[in-house]
Amino acid sequence: MSSTRRGFLKGILGTGAAGAAASTLPGCAPDIDPAPVTDISASAQGTVDILVSRYPDLEPVGGALTVRVPGTETVPLLVVHSKDDGAPDDFSVLSSICTHVGCPLGYDGKDVICPCHLSRFNARDGAVLQRPATVALQTFSSEYNVNTGVLRINLRAGQSDFPPAVAGEVVLPLSQFPALRDVGGSVTGVPDGYGRRIFVFRMQDGSLSAVDSICTHLNCEVEHRTQEADLFCACHASIFTLDGAVTQGPATRPLKRFTVSETPDSVVLTGVA
Helix, strand or coil: CCHHHHHHHHHHHCHHHHHHHHHCCCCCCCCCCCCCEEECCCCCCCEEEEEHHHCCCCCCCCCEEEEECCCCCCCCEEEEEECCCCCCCEEEEEECECCCCCCECEECCCEEECCCCCCEEECCCCCEEECCCCCCCCEEEEEEECCCCEEEEECCCCCCCCCCCECCEEEEECCCCHHHHCCCCEEEECCCCCCCCEEEEECCCCCEEEEECECCCCCCECEEECCCCEEECCCCCCEECCCCCEEECCCCCCCCECEEEECCCEEEEECCC
16 A cells, blocks of 8 residues: 555554554555645634635546544545536535545546545435445535635535524424324435434334434434334444434444424424534
8 A cells, every 4th residue: 555545544543543444445455645634614604715726636627635623523525626528617525535435535537536445426415326335435516706706605505405503493284294293204404504404203102302413423414214213333233223322333422312392383402513
């Protein structure tokens, strides 16, 4: 493995975790030139501004940059620079951590690639193009201002078809989310103003549970496994109950929980901030 790749692993994961990741690299793995790592703080509004011209590894078409956001639970971001023939410059922002076993990702100018086990992802929407990964990458909302040359990433952007977080509260009308009336029902979505996926479950005893989707190990996104009735982190195989408790490490802390209350017409989550 090249010194560049080893440095990339250390930059993202730290020395110990980098050694573990390096040990999984197959001898035939392509020597993907990794995106360099930089730290950029978020504003109080949850936005990250990147003046593209300041980063020579990102500025040219085909370039990429790994951005860590100190003081947040956001997974490191992979920012890639693409451009279709005759189209304006375009940027995509995705999770920089492979959903197979959590290796840092690189970019070859077309696809996002895991150098550990050769998984490939669509650089636009994070979809899996080549296994062994089976879970898509997280994507993040961004907008490039051609006049100022600033790429703004909105860490709190949500889904247009899901209720927003207002003053730390999300109201889910039962008319819109009827699954929450029934035992075993569930709802998931990303509230605007919060920016992270949440899960809401009607538990077997009739109570309600609402938890954040971010694994407390290394901030990968967990997925709901219906058959197993749990929440699973594909990056490092941590498992949580539907109310967020850890049942299998390496995670040691529960998922973030939200307070849930009911009215005759809706389910109300508080603490979504």
